[in-house]
Amino acid sequence: MTNGTATTDLDATLERYRVELTGYCYRMLGSSFEAEDAVQDTMIRAWRSLDKFEGRSSLRSWLYRIATNVCLDMLSAGNKRARPMDLTESTPLAQAALSPRPDHTWLEPMPDDRVLPIPADPAEAAVAKESVRLAFMAALQRLPARQRAVLILREVLAWKASEVAELLDTSVASVNSALQRARATLAERREPGADASVSDPLDEDQKKLLDRYVAAFEGYDMSALTALLHEDAVMTMPPFDLWLTGADDITGFMTTLGAACAHSKLVPVEVNGLPGFAQYKPDPDNGGYTPWAVQALEISDGRITGFHCFLDTQRWFPLFGLPLRLEAETDEVEQGAQRG
Numbered sequence: 001m002t003n004g005t006a007t008t009d010l011d012a013t014l015e016r017y018r019v020e021l022t023g024y025c026y027r028m029l030g031s032s033f034e035a036e037d038a039v040q041d042t043m044i045r046a047w048r049s050l051d052k053f054e055g056r057s058s059l060r061s062w063l064y065r066i067a068t069n070v071c072l073d074m075l076s077a078g079n080k081r082a083r084p085m086d087l088t089e090s091t092p093l094a095q096a097a098l099s100p101r102p103d104h105t106w107l108e109p110m111p112d113d114r115v116l117p118i119p120a121d122p123a124e125a126a127v128a129k130e131s132v133r134l135a136f137m138a139a140l141q142r143l144p145a146r147q148r149a150v151l152i153l154r155e156v157l158a159w160k161a162s163e164v165a166e167l168l169d170t171s172v173a174s175v176n177s178a179l180q181r182a183r184a185t186l187a188e189r190r191e192p193g194a195d196a197s198v199s200d201p202l203d204e205d206q207k208k209l210l211d212r213y214v215a216a217f218e219g220y221d222m223s224a225l226t227a228l229l230h231e232d233a234v235m236t237m238p239p240f241d242l243w244l245t246g247a248d249d250i251t252g253f254m255t256t257l258g259a260a261c262a263h264s265k266l267v268p269v270e271v272n273g274l275p276g277f278a279q280y281k282p283d284p285d286n287g288g289y290t291p292w293a294v295q296a297l298e299i300s301d302g303r304i305t306g307f308h309c310f311l312d313t314q315r316w317f318p319l320f321g322l323p324l325r326l327e328a329e330t331d332e333v334e335q336g337a338q339r340g
Helices: 002-015 016-031 032-048 059-077 122-130 134-140 143-157 161-168 172-188 205-216 222-228 247-253 312-320 331-337
Strands: 230-236 240-245 265-271 274-282 288-299 303-310
Touching: 002 032, 016 032, 016 059, 016 134, 016 143, 032 059, 059 143, 134 143, 134 288, 134 331, 143 161, 143 172, 161 172, 205 222, 205 265, 205 274, 205 288, 205 303, 222 230, 222 247, 230 247, 240 247, 247 274, 247 312, 265 288
Parallel strands: 230 303
Antiparallel strands: 230 240, 265 274, 274 288, 288 303
16 A cells, blocks of 8 residues: 555656656657657656665756656657748749648647646746747757757756756756857847747737637638738648748638638637647538648737648647537537637
8 A cells, every 4th residue: 555655646746747848858859749758758767767866956857857868869860840931942822732741840739738837927937938939949949959958958947057067967168058059059040020929818909810810711701811911921731841921822822722721610729839729621521520720820010920730630639639520510619629
């Protein structure tokens, strides 16, 4: 009984760190599922080597050391996940072609509640959300693995240089040098509008913008949608490497290659620190609605600047706790499908 109680207590203790460790591994790896695998591996390694934990550091620091080693091992192949705009030039609508690339190519979406603990400090919450947004995540993937770890631990998690040095078995000078190089790389490759942020919580203007977006998208009203898009707005659709720029090409795509999305239903989700929606499109064969995409929206200055659609619904909808079908009478179903 005592051993069983101890086991339960240890499980509960380790479980308290799961969300923050998943957030750390997700930032390191850029993959939702690899991050969860890395955390599970971390927990197993912690269990197996608990007798070696001497208490010279906190349990949290020890778990981060294990998680870092797991991630560095997983990154040894050198794979860097990306967005379509990191790999190709924007394609004019007239030349648009849907060419998929393998899953391991892409930066993957992640539900907020799997990676963002609820801190007491609103400022910490804001930093945490900014650090999982797609643009920042893509920038992280450009850094060498150890620089990535240093930047996340120092800038996002606010660890001291001495703590990071101990975790990585290196010197404070080495940590500071790695952080300086990482900052320089991110500054050099900073995208226009990268400083734009979504309020947390959403302000009234942003809520109204999203309400107008839902009405325009579900009504497939391209004039109304155009009014909401920034002139340089981008649309991406992983696993396809195609990406489009500007309202004309985006709405043009939606009324041609994307015409089957007309009369879709949108269910709100929180994804990568951004407002988003699960899109269900009409099912002409069986009635009701079938999953089509998890959408993440980037907003700046009262307009939508990024419209990112992740199309592998058999993976993403279960990850977000979403049903794989909506019936025609969607009002009650939509409310039940919303998380949190």
